Amino acid sequence: MYALAAYLLFMAAALLPFWLASYKKSTLLADSEYRDPGSNHINALRGLAALLVALHHSVFAYNYYHQGSWSLSEGNHFFSTENDYPLILLASFGYVPVMLFFMITGYLFGNHGIKNNGINIPLFYYKRFARIVPQYLFVLVAVLFVSFAMGLKPSTTLTEILRFIVSWLTFGFVEPVSFTPVYRGSLIVAGVIWTLAYEWMFYLAFPAIIAFICLFRNKVACLAVAIITIAAVCKLGVINEKNATLALCFGFGILAALLHEYYPELKRVLVNKLFVLFAIASVVIMVWGLKYKAYSIYSAPMLFPLFISVASGASLLGLLKFMPLRLAGTASYSIYLLHGVVYACIFTWTHLSFIPGVIISLLITASVSMLTYRWVERPFIKQSKKAVYAFTPANAKE
Structure with a gap:
């Protein structure tokens, strides 16, 4: 009960700024409204996933900055050791949302590629750059300032600072270095940027993936065979399970888009309460069955x-009809990148204990994420939408 009360308290703190924002007309509120219920609910799911990742990292961050160990158990005094289910649940708050993020990516891009029978490759990469890079660079600047404030290593040189910047600019393809003894690598952002490397790999592969799928008349069968092949190759030991699982997440996202396109009558079954209960039960069984094993090829089909x-x-x-979750979904990228930096500041510069420290951190993260969405993310998103208009055939002749 203690763990459940803590989870609910933390989630309430994270949603409070978005709940307040939902009562005021704003660009965030306007950008969170879609005509299609599926899009609204996907956006809310993305918000829930981002908040669960932030919640998941709360214990890790507190243990790291107070005990020196990035783990759930070392120095953990918040959950009963007699029953490990709260820790299993908290662990699942990390990997399940990441898998959902990748499924969402696969679904949204797959849906666009299928409807247009391919993609405009230059425009695709321009939009991806505009969506991912500006906020990431903002966070990199924040990391630089916080690192200086935490105190540099005695032997820090300009070369090491440049090495720090270059390593962070690889977007997770190279583990970032640190020039402060307070944290290692990318832990100042809760280690989340490794997922950006997988996102970029998917972006690089996607034009070829969608072109390959479009070659086949039965696209659903084609992708189903590809998914089975990935699982089989993994079981043979050719690729490791984590890479296979994340590839399956992208694949299942595209599969969802294909099923919607070619079998729209399925939607009536998929939104039925009995199917929803089955889907929820599948996730519960997955979390309980896998326990601390984060990425398993069995988890993607169960999710x-x-x-x-x-x-x-x-x-x-x-x-997912809860408006604050939709707003959190719109600002989810900022939440995802910023929460680790906020935890670092709160747990390093204050003497707050775990619960008040997490509450303050989540309040700050949610509030700042709305500001960075408005002033950092949105201008570039808007600019990329103008580029879409400029690339339409109707305007190409002008």
């Missing part, structure tokens, strides 16, 4: 029913 149900318009028994 897929929940995802495709939401993409079809299911609200998960009304949860």
Whole structure:
């Protein structure tokens, strides 16, 4: 009960700024409204996923800055050691949302590519750059300032600072270095940038993936065979399980888009309450069965029913209709990148204990994420949308 009360308290703190913002007309509120219920619910799911990642990293961050160990158990005094389920649940708050993020990516891009029978490659990469890079650079500047404030290593040189900057500019392809003894590598951002490397790998591969799928008449069968092949190759030991699992997440996202395109009548079944309950039960069984094993090839297919149900318009028994979650979804990228930096500041510069420290951190993260979405992310998103208009055939002749 203690763990459940803590989770609910933390989630309430994270949602409070978005709840307040939902009562005021703003660009964030306007950008969080979609005509399609599936899009609204996917956006809310993305917000829930980002907040769960931030919640997941709360114990890790506190243990790291107070005990020197990035773990759930070392120095952990917040959950009963007699029953490890709270820790299992908290661990799942990390990997399940990441898998959902990748399914969402696969679904959104797959949907666009299928409807247009391919993609405009230069425009695709321009939009990806505009969406990912500006906020990432903002966070990099924040990391620089916080690192200087924490105190540099005695032997820090200009060369080491430049090495620090270059390593962070690889977007997770190279583990970032640190020039302060307070944290190692990318832990100042809770280690989340490794996922950006997988996102970029998917972006690089996507034009070829969608072109390959479009070669086949039965695109659903083609992708199903590809998914089975990835799982089989993994079981043979050719690729490691983590890489296979994340590839499956992108694949299942595209599969959801294909099923919606070619079998739209399925949506009525997928939003049915019985199917939603089945999908939720599948996730619960997955979390309990896998326990601390984060990425398993069995987890992606067990998570897929929940995802495709939401993409079809299911609200998960009304949860995803909650407007603050939609707003959090719009600002989810900022939440994802910023929460680790906020934890670092709060747990390093204050003497707050775990619960008040996490509450303050989540309040700050949510509030700042709305500002960075408005002033950092949105201008570039808007600019990329103008580029889409400029590239349309109607305007190409002008």
